[in-house]
Amino acid sequence: MSAMTMTARPATELHRDLKSKWGGTAFTSICGGPHPTGDAASVLKGESASDTGRSPGTGFDYACVGEGEDIVKEVALGLARGKALDGVAGLFRLKDDELTGEVRRDRVDLERCPPLPMRNRFPTHIEIGRGCRWGCAYCQTPGIHGRVERFRSLDSIEKVVDFYARTGMKDYRFVLPNALGYASDRPGSPNCDALSDLLERARSRARGGRLFLGSFPSEARPEYVTAEALGILKEHVSNEKLVIGGQSGSQRILDELKRGHSVEDIRKACDTAIGAGFKPAIDLVLGFPGESAEDRRQTFKLMEDLAGQGSRVNMHFFMPLPGTPLAEGTPVFLREHDRRVLDRLAQDGIVRGGWRRQEEFSRIWVKRRRDKSPCP
Ligand code: SF4
Known part of the structure; x- marks a missing residue:
């Protein structure tokens, strides 16, 4: 299991x-x-x-x-x-x-493991890379797949798209920890040539099927959202939304999380996405350990500003996931005032997401840690 x-x-x-x-x-x-x-x-x-x-x-x-x-x-x-x-x-x-x-030291060679089971028709997301160089403090990805990014080759992606197109598959949803980071060798910059090759070659094999990149569950880091990258994306993909990982409107929190980008990068990414014809959906998180009322106010302000420009927010609540640097961190739970703000924004259609369930889960988890009772 x-x-x-x-x-x-x-x-x-x-x-x-x-x-x-x-x-x-x-x-x-x-x-x-x-x-x-x-x-x-x-x-x-x-x-x-x-x-x-x-x-x-x-x-x-x-x-x-x-x-x-x-x-x-x-x-x-x-x-x-x-x-x-x-x-x-x-x-x-x-x-x-x-x-x-014994800890396993070697990493899986993606070229030897097709992203989908080729013997059966089992359409789901196509994983085009693993690992993440960024190491954000709340995220399990680097702990599972390492901080060295590995990408599936264009040949093997083309092969799997071709195989599934022959079975009648219509939608090809690519998944990568950082959606616009395919084959990027410069931290913070997309590799637009590789992105273009990826999407052109996939489309040539998809027999009219639709391509998706930058949609759930992949999200793009804000600094990779450039006009050039989105121009390429727009030419090939069918997603209207672009999911952008923002995480917090407080620069202090972003720095604590070791995100490696600024609040200004989030604002710019939304502008760029709208300019390229995408609807930005920003992932934001509340409840990080040490989050003050002022940090929270800045996140709400960012949400309101971005909503005014046409962006929408996927709201999450921090969960201290095992295997992450923040595994022992204590969430700062929402106050009544925060809930009211979120409910109003949700009613206005600006905010959606699973923050309520995640906050509940965090409460159980923290209690379990405190009581040394078993996991939720
Ligand atoms: S949150 Fe995204 S950018 Fe940060 S470590 Fe996880 S996958 Fe990488």
Whole structure:
């Protein structure tokens, strides 16, 4: 199974039910994904908020830490040969209540792993690169995929688009941690030649299908949103919106987060996007550790200013995700006044997003940490 931090609880509970139905040794269970990569012990202990007093041993047999493709292959070969899995680097388990296992150092070679299963028709996002050089303090991506950016080659992207076009696929949604950063070798600047080659070659194979880049779940860093990059994008993609990662209207908070861009960059990116004919959708987050009333006021001000120019905001609430530098950070929860502002902006159609659910999740998470009770 795979689990994000927000889905760790249902994954843990489903696993517990399966083990109880079929017996503890009927199958080998492994949980991978962002959550076990950041907090392997919690899935191995079978922690779940709804079942705090449970005895150990109902957790997963193994946690898969980091990228999984090569590990899945070694697991399959090992099980087929009747071998124990303890020697597979990247798999961790509990031994006498201690976490044991070997960290996997090598990264997956994207050229050997197609972004979609080519034997089946399984249309979903096409991952065109991994890793992120920026290392924002709240983000799990660099911890899972590393800070060295790797990009799928144009040849292999063309091949997968061609394959799926022959199966009748109509929409091609490319996903990358930084949507306009494909093959960029200069931090803070898009590689417009590579972007152009990517989209031209994909379109030539898509047989009239629609291309999407810079739409959910990928977002563009503001400083990569240049007129040249968006001119290329506009020529080829079908998304009307451009999702831009802004995160905060407070420069102090952006600096604390190590975002590496300014509030002014966010404003410029929105102007540029509107000038190029896109509708900007800005991702902003409230509740970062240490966020003051003044930081929050600046974020609200940015929202109002951007809304006046035609942008919309995807509002999030900070979650202290395991495996990130802010994993132990304490969120600053919303005050009544903040909720009223957000509700008004939501009613005006300026703000949307999952901040309410995320704030609730953060509360449970922080309580769990405080009580040293199991994960939500
Ligand atoms: S938030 Fe975006 S830019 Fe920052 S580390 Fe994560 S993927 Fe990279």
